[in-house]
Amino acid sequence: MNDTTSRDFLLETSQYIPEIFGTQDLNLKQIEKKFNVRITTRENHIKIGGEPKDIEAVEKLLLQLQEMLSQGHKLQNGDIKFAIRLAA
Numbered sequence: 001m002n003d004t005t006s007r008d009f010l011l012e013t014s015q016y017i018p019e020i021f022g023t024q025d026l027n028l029k030q031i032e033k034k035f036n037v038r039i040t041t042r043e044n045h046i047k048i049g050g051e052p053k054d055i056e057a058v059e060k061l062l063l064q065l066q067e068m069l070s071q072g073h074k075l076q077n078g079d080i081k082f083a084i085r086l087a088a
Contacts, residue, residue: 006049009059011066014044019075020065027080031058034084061087 011017021028021041032039035058037050046062048055064083068075 003051004049005052005055006047007055007059009046009048009062011044011046011062012070016066016069017041017044019069020062020080022075022077022080027075027077030080030084031061034088035061057087 011020028039031037035050035054037048037054037058039049039058040047048058050058061083064087065075065080068079068083073079
């Protein structure tokens with residue numbers, strides 16, 4: 001039996017969303033596929049739906065990406081792929 005749930009995650013600022021999700025949401029699609037979650041946003045609020053262990057991994061990933069952005073780092077596609085591997 002699947003134990004799916006959802007959890008809200010709050011980014012420091014909605015300005016991070018375009019960089020985290022990428023052009024045409026390509027990064028978002030990679031994250032959803034890798035972790036088998038569904039992600040929706042409203043401003044800087046992110047709702048993550050899926051199994052608890054997958055949600056926790058995505059939260060860890062989002063925290064890492066947010067930290068990079070807050071330090072002035074511009075995310076590249078390789079950064080996202082690397083962060084996904086670390087969080088998985």
